[in-house]
Amino acid sequence: MLKIYNTLTHKKEEFRPIEPGKIRMYVCGLTTYDYSHIGHARMLVAFDVIVRYLRSSGFDVTYVRNITDVDDKIIQRANENNEPFNELTERFIGLMHEDERALNIQAPDLEPKATGHITEIIEIIKQLINKDFAYAADNGDVYYAVNKFQDYGKLSRKNPEELLAGARIDIEESKHDPRDFTLWKPAKEGEPGWDSPWGYGRPGWHIECSAMSSCCLGETFDIHGGGSDLMFPHHENEIAQSEAASGKKFVHTWMHNGAVRVDDEKMSKSLGNFFTIREVLKKYPAEVIRYFLLSSQYRSAINYSEENLQTAYGALERFYNALKGLETRQGVAPENSEYDLRFHAAMNDDFNTPEAIGVLFELVREINRLRDTDIEQAQQLTALLKKLGGVLGIFEMSAEDFLREGGDDIDSEHVESLITKRKQARVDKDWTLADEIRDELTALNVVVEDKDGVTSWRVERG
Secondary structure, X not given: OOEEEEOOOOEEEEOOOOEOOEEEEEEOOOEOOOOOEHHHHHHHHHHHHHHHHHHHOOOEEEEEEOEEOOOHHHHHHHHHHOOOHHHHHHHHHHHHHHHHHHOOOOOOOEOOEHHHHHHHHHHHXXXXXXXXXXXXXXXXXXXXXXXXXXXXXXXXXXXXHHHHHHOOOOOOOOOOOOOOEEEEEEOOOOOOOEOOOOOOEEEOHHHHHHHHHHHHHOOOEEEEEEEHHHHHHHHHHHHHHHHHHHOOOOEEEEEEEOXXXXXXXXXXXXXOOOOEHHHHHOOOOHHHHHHHHHOOOOOOOEEEOHHHHHHHXXXXXXXXXXXXXXXXXXXXXXXXOHHHHHHHHHHHEOOOHHHHHHHHXXXXXXXXXXXXXXXXXXXXXXXXXXXXXXXHOOOOOOHHXXXXXXXXXXXXXXXXXXXXXXXXXXXXXOHHHHHHHHHHHHHOOEEEEEEOOEEEEEEOOO
16 A cells, blocks of 8 residues: 655545546656756656656556746846857756766656746636736736635645745735735846737746646646745645636645755755766766665655765665676566565655665675575575666666776776786786786776686775
8 A cells, every 4th residue: 555645734645546547747847047956866866766666566657747948047047148048948958868867767758848838827827817816917917816815825834924924025016915926927128928918928937837737637636746845835836826727626645855955954056065966977876876865765855975975885886796696697586575565565655765775685685695505596586686676766787887887097908908817827826926916906996806716896996
């Protein structure tokens, strides 16, 4: 039985899709004006694993993750670069996709862009105005009237006083209420815009997601996800807009991933602890980053530090050392084994990846115990380890490739040549030369392992 923590109700609930066997899921994606950072990676990996697990459990999942390709930050950056806003966004969309592929993140089924849904956005705003949930102001803006929606604040559970305290101090005189937010704004000279009943302009950020999600998944769907920082005001405003327009419940289950902290501080450019995915990939293999992000349950905050990444590296080395020599041999994963059942029990408990990984470590211990005594059973458990790891999107490299990764300054051909010479020296019983070659390899941070007449090597990491 799958249980998911529903942010709307603040409790774990047994998950039952609206349509049996099918799940419609929307996740707020990136605003594409800069490189993706490690906080984005947390969201991307978390929901990638959630979708992988739902599909492995037999659900037919339609996964939608949008792209915000027009907003104030995009326009500002495009002006700074002196380039068209759409060229800026297309460039960073391409770079975002490169980062996703590096982290083994599967593409969503649909990836709508805000600029592709202007017509639908205008239609929703018309509905809101007709139902008296929105109004056109004298300054050319169209605002959502928060006081008309009785359930406003039900997701974030903020009371009216908190909502007022969070409103801008410099209140627009044209607003009826300081909490009201923008649905449509006039375009300034030189800014991108579209024709509308309220003049040439562009949509506010919040209305974009209401339009994209309803166009792709319908007016009511199963799961809406995103970072915890989006809960208020973005997701709160999505609920208000969508439910006021349709008269129906917007989303059944709300999911929010925790933030990334850096050395126990909030990640921020101003603090100088802001890391892009590309910067981190220069220091660590992609699978290490992915494993690190899975080492904490998706709702928890996770601390980015060199120590934690090194711990993730060491953990993966342990897994790949267990796989080495067994992964290429045929073995059929046992069905409904103790490990299989406990792995799924962990994932059914709100996608508890740390507990699921703990089960995989127990599998490794058993594989290492059996590899010299019962090779057939060890091969079966190896197949199971690969199968369950695949649900998390890990263990997809060969053990040899992973264990040699990180030695970018090492000439593999030179290493192989030295190992060949060492083998010959051992055949010739020239132990002095063999030891000298081993010392040379050690100086290159290469560890040589001789077992059952087979010599292998890996990179030793500090």
